[in-house]
Amino acid sequence: MKHETTKIPQATTKRLPLYYRFIQNFAKAGQERVSSKELSEAMKIDSATIRRDFSHFGALGKKGYGYDVQKMLAFFRNILDQDERMNVALIGVGNLGNAFLKYNFQKNHNTKIVVAFDTKAPLEGKMISGIPVYHPDALEDKFVEYGAELPILTVPSRSAQMMTDRLVKMNVRGILNFTPIRISVPDSIRVHTIDLSIELQTLIYFMRNDEE
Template identity: 45%
Template sequence: MSNQKNNIPRATLKRLPLYYRLVNQLHEKGIDRVNSKTISEALDIDSASIRRDFSYFGELGKKGYGYNVESLLEFFKSKISERDTIKIGLVGVGNLGKALLSYNFSIHDEMLITEAFDVRDEVIGQQIGNVIVNDMQDLQKVLKKADLDVVILTTPGPAAQEAADQLVQSDVKGIMNFTPVRIDVPDDVSVHQIDLGIELQSLLFFMNNLRNNS
């Protein structure tokens, strides 16, 4: 099974959350089954790609029937985490960090920020949302007890690598990096880079391209 996971294309893995969100919505509406055509129209992904994506995980559906929504939902949940609630940490309680703590994935009950860390005295000890901010010096001690799945990094850029090093030393295996700095981590640590500046520039390029071709 581990070899199969390693052979799954990155593009497929990036689409899995989209499938999961749609299947969850269908389940909440009481819909029992769905086919690749319906998924394709809802997500604007061609049916062949959907069937190919699903094929990496074995027989998820049946020809002529489609996919059982409840079975798909349980499958995607198992691929995200073996636990019902995914515990998340946050390092860097600036404006973005505070916004994430206040929002705290409220539309995703299975994901919750449970720990936050900062180096500033004026922030340490504050309660933001339901989370009390810890001193960064206590990171390793807290993480040993917290059993987190992933940590969100929202520090200033110059502090990103040092914070990442501390997370690696605390055996964190997943980091979502909101800083503009590319961090270096061992091969067994997964990093997802979220650069808001790059995303905004990409949007502007797409807008200008559409305008020039219209």
């Protein structure tokens, strides 16, 4: 049974993939059960936060026993839809986009880049790292043809909103935005923006303040 994500705090939701990754590590190590303290030490998250996060999903563990690793694997696989792959379209194949193509996601995640778009690519397409790359003029047709659901936006800032507007007309439900632009979308579309320069500046700020 799926839980209503709207009732779960956003901070908790963001930690779910991390929990799944570390539970996988315990399973690979042959561990049958794990305590919140062990998770805390491995993930560098305090055990009270872990117990509070897990409390949103009912009784996942037993006091004095901890959490059954295989049951936790099945739980997170279900709640994160790990058995249902989502096809991704990469829009913009610059330095960051090329890194995504070379890495792709199918080895460790339930997502896979199936098609990409770049202004330097021909309309008929070409292969880069085993992924077909087309000119953006073919976006609407090829996005549907390859069964893409989630677009990753890695285009130059000047093109970000224009490409977003086209995606909105295509009725996508979410966009992962790696541009520094705060793109505008209807309320029905979820946008996650990852601005690497802001993340870097935030890290520098905390590093400098930790020294004081």
